[in-house]
Amino acid sequence: MENCEMTARKEVFVGIIGMGDMGKMYARAIAAAGWSINACDREDKFEGLKKEFAEVENIHVYANGRLVSRISDYIMYAVEAELLDTVVAAYGPSTKLGAIVGGQTSCKAPEVKTFEKHLPPDVDIVSCHSLHGPTVDPAGQPLVIIRHRASDKSFKLVEDILSCFHSKLVYLSAEEHDTITADTQAVTHAAFLSMGSAWTANNHFPWEVTRWQGGIENVKINLTLRIYSNRWHVYAGLAILNPAAQQQIRQYAASATELFKLILEGKKEELTRRIRSAGEFVFGKQKDQELLLRDDILDKFSLSGVPAHARKPNSHLSLLAMVDCWKKCNIVPYDHIICSTPLFRLWLGATEYLFRQPELLDDCIRFAMEDDTFRSDDLEFTFAARGWSDAVSFGDFDAYRKRFEGPQEYFRPRFADATKVGNQMIRTILERTKVMEKARSEE
Numbered sequence: 001m002e003n004c005e006m007t008a009r010k011e012v013f014v015g016i017i018g019m020g021d022m023g024k025m026y027a028r029a030i031a032a033a034g035w036s037i038n039a040c041d042r043e044d045k046f047e048g049l050k051k052e053f054a055e056v057e058n059i060h061v062y063a064n065g066r067l068v069s070r071i072s073d074y075i076m077y078a079v080e081a082e083l084l085d086t087v088v089a090a091y092g093p094s095t096k097l098g099a100i101v102g103g104q105t106s107c108k109a110p111e112v113k114t115f116e117k118h119l120p121p122d123v124d125i126v127s128c129h130s131l132h133g134p135t136v137d138p139a140g141q142p143l144v145i146i147r148h149r150a151s152d153k154s155f156k157l158v159e160d161i162l163s164c165f166h167s168k169l170v171y172l173s174a175e176e177h178d179t180i181t182a183d184t185q186a187v188t189h190a191a192f193l194s195m196g197s198a199w200t201a202n203n204h205f206p207w208e209v210t211r212w213q214g215g216i217e218n219v220k221i222n223l224t225l226r227i228y229s230n231r232w233h234v235y236a237g238l239a240i241l242n243p244a245a246q247q248q249i250r251q252y253a254a255s256a257t258e259l260f261k262l263i264l265e266g267k268k269e270e271l272t273r274r275i276r277s278a279g280e281f282v283f284g285k286q287k288d289q290e291l292l293l294r295d296d297i298l299d300k301f302s303l304s305g306v307p308a309h310a311r312k313p314n315s316h317l318s319l320l321a322m323v324d325c326w327k328k329c330n331i332v333p334y335d336h337i338i339c340s341t342p343l344f345r346l347w348l349g350a351t352e353y354l355f356r357q358p359e360l361l362d363d364c365i366r367f368a369m370e371d372d373t374f375r376s377d378d379l380e381f382t383f384a385a386r387g388w389s390d391a392v393s394f395g396d397f398d399a400y401r402k403r404f405e406g407p408q409e410y411f412r413p414r415f416a417d418a419t420k421v422g423n424q425m426i427r428t429i430l431e432r433t434k435v436m437e438k439a440r441s442e443e
């Protein structure tokens with residue numbers, strides 16, 4: 001980069017309020033690109049943060065968000081979604097004249113409403129949302145930008161600042177963003193959260209039980225652990241604050257319950273018809289496309305280390321319910337790939353693996369009907385899906401936290417391994433989606 005461009009960047013101050021996982025990731029990347037960062041967290045973390053960033057070039061730590069707001073040109077709130085309104089009410093009125101403000105919360109309609117409520121009218125609003133967690137390399141991942149109220153100059157400045165991530169910029173309104181992320185993130189998380197609750201309730205680590213080994217089980221286990229290793233409020237915020245998400249999570253629980261009842265009642269034909277018709281709805285147009293996940297890819301990601309030939313079939317209720325839910329909610333997940341998280345793409349890859357290999361799907365249905373090995377898992381899974389749906393529908397952050405913390409403690413000893421394997425999975429799915437998008441664009 002030209003020296004004069006670096007010097008010009010130093011004169012633009014980017015404020016970051018909330019130096020948790022995402023705030024720190026943003027601060028480090030933007031500072032490394034030469035912009036000046038003014039950062040803060042809660043006042044009681046001031047001394048600790050100052051020490052942590054003492055040696056980091058371009059990052060200046062302040063005691064609170066009022067001080068950061070007074071002197072920054074683009075201010076990003078990277079705090080818990082549940083707290084955003086209170087935090088913006090406290091610091092928003094101190095925003096520098098003519099500055100730009102945005103947020104990193106995962107649900108944008110309430111976020112922009114909060115900004116409109118508390119920010120002075122001379123302040124522009126440009127928000128963003130990185131569609132990945134803080135330990136993922138942002139390069140190539142989607143980064144949504146929302147131009148809510150901004151001059152061309154302000155908008156261009158935000159684009160320049162965020163270009164340091166080398167992410168794929170996706171331009172949406174707050175409402176479009178929330179509809180898509182409800183379709184992709186919220187219901188995906190509901191599936192993994194339910195699996196984690198069910199395994200905890202049955203008191204088994206799935207990678208230690210032979211019926212949970214190999215293939216798409218690796219995706220289920222690793223991603224469940226990945227979610228539980230993150231902070232509960234991230235998932236609570238995006239589900240509870242997004243009305244479209246609530247409805248889909250309810251449908252996911254209803255799909256799991258209804259399919260499980262068909263299994264218990266021995267209604268094989270009805271189950272088969274329902275599952276095939278959902279599969280046709282979701283995957284009907286994919287017939288000529290390669291699978292996102294293949295055996296050789298999946299087998300690289302084992303936590304159990306048990307060889308493929310030791311695998312047992314599985315009723316895969318979590319996957320059957322997902323595809324049924326997509327159909328009931330009229331969602332074709334491929335339409336949202338440009339605005340999806342790595343977890344969503346991996347989950348879609350797992351559903352596709354089952355539904356686009358007819359012999360596997362037949363085995364799965366036969367196994368669900370005829371073998372009761374998975375009945376107790378499926379029972380707990382159904383309870384768990386309903387429990388998560390209730391926690392979200394009641395809008396109760398505290399109940400959500402309590403439901404989350406049990407499995408989180410249970411799985412904690414395996415988080416380090418799961419994060420490593422999960423990161424490799426995410427790199428692989430990014431490469432696979434790039435290859436497939438290229439193939440599609442050349443068709």
Ligand SMILES: NC(=O)C1=CN([C@@H]2O[C@H](COP(=O)(O)OP(=O)(O)OC[C@H]3O[C@@H](n4cnc5c(N)ncnc54)[C@H](OP(=O)(O)O)[C@@H]3O)[C@@H](O)[C@H]2O)C=CC1
Nearest residue numbers: 018020021022023041042078079080081104105106133234
């Ligand atoms: N983690 C993820 O995977 C992703 C998260 N997001 C969203 O980004 C936002 C940040 O998430 P994340 O970094 O993971 O969460 P963290 O909990 O790691 O960070 C939030 C930080 O904000 C601090 N905070 C709370 N109140 C204030 C305040 N008044 N002034 C300054 N700081 C304050 C929190 O302190 P304390 O802990 O003491 O409350 C915490 O350190 C959330 O809205 C989340 O939904 C978006 C994409 C991905």
Ligand SMILES: O=C(O)C(=O)Cc1ccc(O)cc1
Nearest residue numbers: 106130131132133341342343
């Ligand atoms: O990829 C996922 O779904 C994650 O779990 C990480 C995550 C969480 C919240 C977001 O708003 C974006 C990404």
